[in-house]
Amino acid sequence: MNFSPILISIKTASAAIVVTFFLGLFAAKWVAGIRRRFLKMILDGILTLPLVLPPTVAGFFLLYIFGARRPVGQFFLDYFSIRIAFSWGATVLAAVAISFPLMYRSARGALEQVDENLIYAARTLGLSEWSIFWRICLPTALPGIASGGVLAFARGLGEFGATAMIAGNIAGKTRTLPLAIYSAVASGDMESAYTHVLIIVLISFVVVALMNYFTVLEGKAFTGRGRGSRRSR
Template sequence: MDVSPILISMKTASVTIVITFFLGVAAARWVVGLRSKHLRTIMDGLLTLPLVLPPTVAGFFLLYIFGVKRPVGEFFLNYFGYKIAFSWSATVLAATVVAFPLMYRSARGAFEQVDENLIFAGRTLGLSEREIFWKIMMPNAVPGVLSGGVLAFARGLGEFGATAMIAGNIAGKTRTLPLAIYSAVSAGDMDKAWDYVAIIVVISFLTVVGMNYFSGKEKKQAKRGQRHVS
């Protein structure tokens, strides 16, 4: 069995989760802090849009932006000599765009569940908004944020449609596990396809276990907070 799709997928998902984690947490913090309800609704819709769009549509937009003859793609090619489309970087780009909404929504939900009394108390004590975030919001939201990170990692690992559009299906370069499964089935090699499917299923199962673990910790933490308040 060719292990390159496994290595490419793990490498892509690992880089993707680092980018997605920090972007998702930062975006969630910003949206939660918006005073305008209408602006919050609009920004939430824009940031969540890749979650509801078909992956091929998201990939189409990425290809339109980062293609060789397109604004950003042409800029990178002319000034840095680097082609984004149909490169390994494109697999990271596609996985990041598709996985980002899951990280963002999970982080935002976790921040919104933090007891407001704790935030008000922090402001009363003279803490800055940055201190409130790092000393109050983030510690209380850690289980939910980590749960979103696990989910985003799995989503990045299993990305297919957007990756196929902007990165292609180049063996040893951009062929991730989902693309390897598709290629094996197309070639009639069902044994190889089953091998890759088994790997994806195991990773997905471990992801569900991880999500349940962090979700359980989040619920226990919320119950402790309610007892403390009462």
């Protein structure tokens, strides 16, 4: 059995979730803090767009931007000797682009459920907005944010269309588990396909279990706060 697709997928998803987690979290904080409804709607639509676009279309845009003969891709190639398209970095780029909306929407939903009374009380005590975010909003919304991170990790692990467009299907370099399954079926190697499918299914099951766990934690957290506020009255 060839383990390279498994290793490449795990490396790709792990690198992608580090980028996606912080990008999605700070994008969620930024959009949640906007008061203009129209501007908020436009930005939310732009940031969520990769979630509803076909992955191949998202991959096309990535290839158009980061291709070797495109401005951004040419810049990296000329000044840093880094070729983005059809490299392992391209698999990470594709995973980030596709999984970002899931992280963003989960984080935004969790942050918007934080009790505003806590934020107002912190402001009256003289805390800065960043202190409020790190010490109050983030700990309170952490279960929902963690659930979004787990979902984004799984989405990055299972990315196929955008990866095929910008990274290709290069054995030992950019061939992730989904691409390995496709290649195995196309070549008639059903045994390898069955093995890779089983691995994907097991990982997906673990992801669902973790999502349910964090959802339960989030529900308990908000229920506990609701009871506390009623008692205070």
